[in-house]
Amino acid sequence: MIRYIRRAAGFCLLLLVALLANAARVQIFEADELNSNAANRRTTIDRYDRPRGNILVGGDPVTGSRDTGEQLAYERTYRHGPMYAPVTGYASQTYGTTLLENAEDGILSGTDPILAPLPLWGDVTRSRQPGGDVVTTIDASAQRAAYEGLDGRRGAVAALEPATGRILALVSSPSYDPEVLSGTGSSVTDAWVRLNGAPSQPLLNRALRETYPPGSTFKIVTAAAALDARVVTDPEAGTDTPSPYILPGTSTVLPDEARGCRKASLAEAIRVSCNTVMAHLGVEVGLEGMLETVGRFGFNDNDLKIPSRVARSNFDSEMTDDQLALSSIGQFDTAATPLQMAMVASAVANGGELMRPRLVDRVTTDDGDTVRQEGNESYHRAMNPTTAQQLQRMMVDVVENGTGTNGAVDGVTVGGKTGTAQHGVGNSGIPYAWFISWAQAPDSGRPAVAVAVVVEDASADRADVSGGGDAAPIARAVMEAALED
Amino acid sequence: MTATTADARPPELRLPKRRGVELSLLIGAVFISVYGYAAVGLARNDAVPPDVAGYGAGLGLLALLAHLAVRFRAPFADPLLLPIAVLLNGLGLVLIYRLDLETPRNQAATTQLIWSTLGVAFFIAVVVVLRDHRVLQRYAYLSVAVALVLLIVPIFFPAVNGAKIWIRIGGLSFQPGEFAKILLAVFFAAYLAANRNALAYTGRRVWKLQLPTGRVLGPIVAIWLFSVGVLVLERDLGTSLLFFGLFVILLYVATGRTGWIAVGLLLAAAGAFVVGSFEPHVHSRVEDWLNPYATIEAGQGPSQLAQSLFAFAAGGLFGTGLGLGHSILIGFAAKSDFILATAGEELGLAGLTAVFMLYALLVARGFRAGLALRDPFGRLLSIGLASILALQVFVIAGGVMGLIPLTGMPMPFLAQGGSSVVTNWIIVALLIRVSDVARTPDPDAVAAAREEP
Secondary structure: OHHHHHHHHHHHHHHHHHHHHHHHHHHHHOHHHHHOOOOOOHHHHHHOOOOOOOEEEOOEEOEEEEEOOOOOOEEEEEOOHHHHHHHHOOEEOOOEEOHHHHHOHHHHHOOOHHHOOOHHHHHHHOOOOOOOEEEEOOOHHHHHHHHHHHOOOOEEEEEEOOOOOEEEEEEEEOOOOHHHHOOOOHHHHHHHHHHHHOOOOOOOOOOOOOOEOOHHHHHHHHHHHHHHOOOOOOOOOEOOOOOOEEOOOOOOEEOOOOOOOOOOEHHHHHHHOOHHHHHHHHHHHHHHHHHHHHHHHOOOOOOOEOOOEOOOOEOOOOOOHHHHHHHHOOOOOOEEOHHHHHHHHHHHHOOOEEEOOEOEEEEEOOOOOEEEEOOOOEEEEOOOHHHHHHHHHHHHHHHHHOOOHHHOOOOOEEEEEEEEEOOOHHHOOOOEEEEEEEEEOOOOOOOOEEEEEEEOOOOOOHHHOOHHHHHHHHHHHHHHHHHHO | OOOOOOOOOOOOOOOOOOHHHHHHHHHHHHHHHHHHHHHHHHHHHOOOOOOHHHHHHHHHHHHHHHHHHHHHHOOOOOOOHHHHHHHHHHHHHHHHHHHHOOOOOOOOHHHHHHHHHHHHHHHHHHHHHOOOHHHHHHHHHHHHHHHHHHHHHHHHOOOEOOEOOOEEEOOEEEOHHHHHHHHHHHHHHHHHHHHHHHHHHOOOEEOOEEOOOHHHHHHHHHHHHHHHHHHHHOOOHHHHHHHHHHHHHHHHHHHOOHHHHHHHHHHHHHHHHHHHHHOHHHHHHHHHHHOOOHHHHOOOOOOHHHHHHHHHHHHOOOOOOOOOOOHHHHOOOOOOOOHHHHHHHHHHHHHHHHHHHHHHHHHHHHHHHHHHOOOHHHHHHHHHHHHHHHHHHHHHHHHHOOOOOOOOOOOOOOOOOHHHHHHHHHHHHHHHHHHHHHHOOOHHHHHHHHHOO
16 A cells, blocks of 8 residues: 555655646746736836826926826826927826827836946846936927917927027927826726817827928928029029919919019018929929938938927929929928928028937936936038028018018017918818028027927918918017027 | 655654654744735835734744644644644735735635634644544544535535535535535545455456446445536536545555556546536636637736736746735635735745645645554545645646636635635644654554554
8 A cells, every 4th residue: 555655645746846847837937928918917007106207397397196096006197288298298007108208208117227226237126216307408488488379279389499409399289188198997088089089189299290281481491402502693683483483394373472573583582482483493403402402401201209200291202393393382292390390490590500309308317317418419411501691681581571570579680481381172271371480689699499380270361371470470479488598 | 755665564663752843843834924924014014014913923822722732632743734734824814914905895814814713723623532533434424424415505505606615604604515525535535444455356357457346336436426426516626626536546545556547537537528518617717728818819808817827927936025916916816716826926936836845745744644654544544635635736726827727726724715724724633633643653553564464
């Protein structure tokens, strides 16, 4: 009997070995796979078990965290949520993160190894640091001026500091309060459904992610191309443009809404916004020259990040001359984000040097030690310095004597360009009102701000819609706010 | 498990009593439990739980009383059995207390402590009252009668979570199947001890199998089939598997016929296939086991088994630390069937291995007592009791870790469940009793063993 008892004991030993081997399988060999399973809530619970770092504007957080005492403990709160939503995005326990909340998630959630005092040790212990803070380049007063200027109308504002590329304002309207998406549960899913279903598309970041036909504001780009290509050598000299202008290879007549465009000079064409002159100049520069210039301004760039991705602004690379003519005045398939058009104004103001736009100034630990400082970086030299100087004069002329007088700021040099972009089937929609501009204080060696404003649903009736009337006052308010600092 | 000598007569050692060893091990077991209890509080609330002294004193008192009973009534008993039981029970209380923190509306630790006290009371009673395990042999048929009644009764009570294994009277509920385990082990041991020669050497020979006469084999097979049938009817697959394993192991040890194992395995495979294919409750368990992540793929969220596997994986090698895991995600059975997942998550593979080793030691000590005993009944009884523990640990641990299909059974001593704790304390008491007999230097018994073939 003893032999059989020993064998039975051996059988039990076998069971034990099987258990231990299986435990090692689950806890060691398959652990990584199980831990990263999307249905495993542990990652999520860990993620929310401490307050998230904050996004700062002008030294003050525009975000916060609230301990709900639930399984996913900390939920995001926002101060002035709708105003800063195009900057922060949302950090939702249900719908994930967007914009800065997304781009800097590693810092804000504390998982970025850069936050660890001893990075390698952090890897070993798998410990997490408290969430770090993200200091933005946003100027609170410029942001407020832009937000209040749009006043709930559909549209967007982007403002840059030309010499550095720092984004001073980024507003999309109508907006939403990201806080309504923070947590979990039916109130969040209801808000999500409501926001996504709203015809005004409040979740759309119009400043970064929506492209509009830029209309006449695009003429600055065409002018830069013409001057750089020496198609025009003297902006004050008359051109040989007929008015009306018949699009090359077609019998389509391109009219002017402005007067006095026949054989007008480039400067005159910018001041009163002549379609014919600029369309003709675009054709004279040619598709290749136009593509090179628009590329240096940032068009057709799929990878622009600030650090959130910016939608690609478009200028077609294959076109017939008549299409090129229309594209050169910001029509046909030409489309630009408000940020892109702010970059155009910025390049002119900064002597032709276009700085890479950026939204983050620096990143700190939760107790304020800087762990990453963003530097100024050139994006492209968009045009020759002489060309930039000539365009600056022309844009100042627009504000002082042309279509952009509503953008003038007392005692300050302001350059601008209006635009009224038609769209819709047969141009039936209410045109988009554009204004791009820059401002330089007289005692300052460099421009303070470059702005682009687009207003989609300008409230006046169609005949009165104009960049000068609807968009320029908003740009002026933003410039004044930026100049005060 | 500890191979020492060849198949020969039991060793003639004058074993020391080792009661001092038992006492120091008990102090260690209580200390570890109190430490774990304090660790949970520190991890969760940054403070030692206010009742840690009460918990320590309570567990210590239970351990001391049990120790005194052993010291005076079973002085030669194996000194490891009681400390292991106290440590496992203490650890179980810590885990249940820890899970209570997550479920404010369902507090179980206090109830479990009361049941543990009752369990220790039964332990003391068995050690004090039962002077010699051979007495039990006389009550073999009474045992089996009571066992069958206990097994049948839950049929008349409503099912809980798919299984009809509970009896509810007033606010109390208990699982009679748990007590039936011991009674059936007693009966199997007694019957096989009495008839083992007839089983091994009589009857016709078919191929390599020596078939015993129906008169000898019939009654026990009938009783066994009946119990398993009832359990299948009650959808208590775990316990039916346990009875099956117990029967096959004891039959093999009693007769030494390997053929019985083959027959047993064939029967088990056939039975499992039939039940697994046609019984919906069991069938879904098998499906879960084959693909624990099916519900995730179907968009219904993780199943309990998947959650359990997540918990074990989260523990990794060293665990998250007591109180710092998220095993509450497992859901309603986290304190009972799935309590091992909390151990796995918070103590890691290291802690889990330690827990398995404690069970292995308990089982090994049972087998050791069986080896050292002289009477066939005692041998079979201790092997049976040790096998119950081993099989139960394997079935439930294998189930919650995806090794075998899941069957709802309590982890001995760890899991929430009154009948289970009381039953396991009685099992340990019986092992204490047989080990005391096995280790008592008794010249007459040694002489008697020499005459045994």
